[in-house]
Amino acid sequence: MVLAGVPRPQPVKFTLMVSAKDQSTSGKAAAFDRSGGHPALDFVNSLDNRFGGKEQVEGLESYGDLLRFAREMGLLDSAQAAHVLRNVTPEAAARALRAGRVLREALAETLYAVVDEQPPQAAGLQVLERYLRVAERHRELRWRPDAGDRTALAWCWRTNERKAELPVWAIAQSARDLLLSPDMKRLRACEVDTCRWLFLDTSRNHSRRWCKMEVCGNRMKARRYQIRHS
Ligand SMILES: [Zn+2]
Numbered sequence: 001m002v003l004a005g006v007p008r009p010q011p012v013k014f015t016l017m018v019s020a021k022d023q024s025t026s027g028k029a030a031a032f033d034r035s036g037g038h039p040a041l042d043f044v045n046s047l048d049n050r051f052g053g054k055e056q057v058e059g060l061e062s063y064g065d066l067l068r069f070a071r072e073m074g075l076l077d078s079a080q081a082a083h084v085l086r087n088v089t090p091e092a093a094a095r096a097l098r099a100g101r102v103l104r105e106a107l108a109e110t111l112y113a114v115v116d117e118q119p120p121q122a123a124g125l126q127v128l129e130r131y132l133r134v135a136e137r138h139r140e141l142r143w144r145p146d147a148g149d150r151t152a153l154a155w156c157w158r159t160n161e162r163k164a165e166l167p168v169w170a171i172a173q174s175a176r177d178l179l180l181s182p183d184m185k186r187l188r189a190c191e192v193d194t195c196r197w198l199f200l201d202t203s204r205n206h207s208r209r210w211c212k213m214e215v216c217g218n219r220m221k222a223r224r225y226q227i228r229h230s
Pocket of ligand 1: 190191192195196197210211212216
């Protein structure tokens with residue numbers, strides 16, 4: 001039943017799910033790169049060529065990209081993403097996309113400071129703190145005996161599952177888990193200065209130097225070869 005006089009939310013069209021830039025010939029968006037080894041790092045890496053000034057490449061061009069990122073990283077399931085998409089208005093989607101980018105940049109500022117062995121800026125930390133608190137507030141501890149787990153206690157988004165900010169909160173939660181974990185000791189940035197993608201070095205002897213051997217590793221080797229033979 002539709003109540004007269006109550007405006008129904010205008011659902012965001014499905015075309016928001018794909019941005020023009022990353023459409024392949026099949027019409028499907030290219031998957032987000034996962035070489036960071038953690039969703040929070042892959043999130044920071046979604047702004048490619050970050051230190052390249054005008055040549056930055058934005059991976060989060062639309063709200064659909066943000067939602068797809070959270071889904072691809074397993075932070076939301078497809079039912080949750082579909083639920084959000086059915087209910088979100090274009091205005092709320094635009095607001096959530098802006099919030100997602102602010103979170104990403106605060107995260108980037110803090111993580112690159114850690115990599116560079118510098119204390120993170122207080123302003124960036126405050127932004128992060130605010131996002132983590134807001135995300136925390138929207139989670140509920142639920143008893144889910146149908147989850148097949150004997151403990152059956154789980155953090156859920158539940159009543160907040162239709163909010164546009166859901167992917168932002170899910171990413172903030174994931175970032176919090178990383179920021180406070182011992183994995184931070186393994187945080188590195190790609191050694192190619194025009195790349196600097198973040199990743200967790202989980203190699204046995206902690207010797208990983210590049211985001212991807214086939215891209216930056218080979219680029220670095222070619223550069224060294226040129227220097228040696230010039
Ligand atoms: Zn790289």
